[in-house]
Amino acid sequence: MEPAQAMVRAWEIGHSRVNLPARYHHSLRIGGQHALWPTLLIPMLNELTHARPDIAVRASAAAPAQINRALADGELDMAFLYDPVLRNGIRIEQLVADRLVLVSSMPEREWRDIFVHFDWGESANAEIRARMGDLPPTGIELELGILSLEWLTSAGGAGFVPERMATRHLHEGKLAIVEGVPSVEFSPFICWRASLDATICEALIALARRHGT
Numbered sequence: 001m002e003p004a005q006a007m008v009r010a011w012e013i014g015h016s017r018v019n020l021p022a023r024y025h026h027s028l029r030i031g032g033q034h035a036l037w038p039t040l041l042i043p044m045l046n047e048l049t050h051a052r053p054d055i056a057v058r059a060s061a062a063a064p065a066q067i068n069r070a071l072a073d074g075e076l077d078m079a080f081l082y083d084p085v086l087r088n089g090i091r092i093e094q095l096v097a098d099r100l101v102l103v104s105s106m107p108e109r110e111w112r113d114i115f116v117h118f119d120w121g122e123s124a125n126a127e128i129r130a131r132m133g134d135l136p137p138t139g140i141e142l143e144l145g146i147l148s149l150e151w152l153t154s155a156g157g158a159g160f161v162p163e164r165m166a167t168r169h170l171h172e173g174k175l176a177i178v179e180g181v182p183s184v185e186f187s188p189f190i191c192w193r194a195s196l197d198a199t200i201c202e203a204l205i206a207l208a209r210r211h212g213t
Contacts, residue, residue, distance in 0.1 A: 026200060027056045031067045033081040035145030036188055039165065041080060044204075044211045052203060064121055071191055078192040078204060083121040092191045093205070096164065096212040100124060100186040103166055104158035107176040111158035112136040116151070118159045119143040124186055128160060131182045149175070162186055188212070 032041045045059060062070070068085040070076045084092050100120065104111050115136040119125065129135065144151060148161050153174045163183070169175040190208055192201055 026052075026054060026197065027058070028200060028204075029075065029077045030057060030059045030204075031070055031076040031079040031081075032059070032061055033064055033067065033145070033188075034061045035082070035162070035165065036080050037061050038146050040188070040208065040211050044207045047207055047211075048204070051207075052200075055200065071193065074193070076193075077196050078190065078201070080188060080190055080208065082186060082188050083123050084189045084191045089194050090191055091194055092189050095188045095190050095208055098162050098164045098185075098187045100128065100160040100184040101163045101166070102158060102160050102178040102181040102183075103152065103170070103175040104178050105152045105156050105175055106158070107178070111178050111181075114157045116157040116159040117141040118148045118161065120160070120162075120186065124160075124184060127184045131184060160184070 030041070030045075041059070045057060048055065048057065060076075064081045064083045067076065067079045067081050068083075071079045071090060072085070072087050080095065084090075086092065102111065104114070106114060113136075115138050117135070117138050117140065119141060140157075142148065142151065146165055148159065149166055149169055151157070152159060152161070153169060158178060163177075166175055170177065190205055192204075
């Protein structure tokens with residue numbers, strides 16, 4: 001079954017490439033974790049389409065496990081996610097340095113009483129537990145990506161979120177970092193297939209870094 005599925009995928013990829021309009025000289029398949037699309041990948045792709053109109057792009061959003069699998073199976077050329085998997089033929093670089101911090105929309109209240117668990121992946125969850133020990137029990141567990149910030153500001157609560165993602169809300173006073181609670185390293189990574197055209201790869205990485213800072 002697996003070789004047959006690989007043949008079908010290869011045929012579909014080849015079919016899509018030969019059917020591209022003549023103005024496109026290259027094609028690129030990009031995948032990104034949901035949380036990275038609003039502030040990073042959409043602005044990056046907007047700039048890419050203007051800077052390189054000769055590149056046809058197919059983009060998708062998915063969970064980390066799906067993205068890692070698609071990259072390994074050759075269904076993606078480049079991926080942006082927080083929890084990459086090391087594999088032969090896949091190159092990985094950190095995009096920007098970031099960390100998960102505990103924030104609260106009601107700093108006057110004890111954070112343990114209003115804690116909400118946001119799921120940022122197994123490795124991040126394990127690191128939080130290692131640093132914090134037993135977290136407060138909660139009846140709310142959400143996997144919302146960037147929408148976690150909207151939940152906190154509208155419904156109220158406290159939870160771990162990426163600091164860079166929360167920058168605007170922190171500056172506007174909608175959220176506040178809970179002091180005395182350890183942070184957890186949580187940086188997004190760029191992953192790409194080693195066979196990807198070097199010039200295209202360099203251009204994408206430069207764009208991503210500019211929009212990631």
